[in-house]
């Protein structure tokens with residue numbers, strides 16, 4: 005059986021004054037090496053991503069993190085704290101992609117900015133700066149230049165529901181590199197991990213989806229050193245393989 009296709013929307017990146025579509029290599033590597041699927045990058049911008057065509061070939065979707073933020077207009081909020089951080093081309097692709105993918109029951113794994121898009125796409129809202137919200141901690145990345153520190157263990161999350169049973173534990177220590185976070189959880193979603201300050205750190209869309217998980221942390225960082233990351237990417241890959249098998253059998 006050929007490897008399942010996992011589509012990965014990128015981010016708009018300006019390099020030398022020109023715009024590129026970029027996906028962090030660690031996301032593609034985790035899809036290929038841990039989920040054992042074929043990553044396929046999707047360009048951004050409404051004219052370059054026919055959602056139906058993308059979903060027709062996909063056996064799964066990975067929504068990667070990004071330094072950019074979901075534009076607040078998508079959740080009825082005020083202007084962005086920093087207009088330079090929005091990526092409208094990414095929002096134009098990922099928000100409708102998420103809704104259509106869930107309708108088709110495509111396996112979906114959303115990470116950090118992808119987790120935030122997941123919530124917004126289904127009607128939820130975000131805090132633009134969690135660290136200034138009363139009662140919440142500072143979830144921003146460590147300032148150390150060493151990436152093993154930036155992406156190293158930062159805080160515990162309490163697991164619940166399916167995620168708790170999948171991982172077979174109540175607590176998990178995760179990394180944390182985000183300004184934004186869930187304010188109001190979208191109605192179709194279930195929260196399955198919580199930080200010590202109560203911030204939602206993992207979400208799932210039940211309703212018959214084989215795998216539809218969003219996490220605020222970064223399991224794609226050195227995943228083979230982390231049993232929980234291995235378990236999540238392998239389960240995601242298996243869901244995509246099951247879909248491929250059904251498709252090939254049809």
Ligand SMILES: N[C@@H](CCC(=O)NCCCC(=O)O)C(=O)O
Nearest residue numbers: 069070071072116117182183184
């Ligand atoms: N910009 C959002 C989401 C943060 C995020 O996804 N960080 C990862 C950036 C780099 C990478 O892909 O590893 C926020 O600040 O909340």
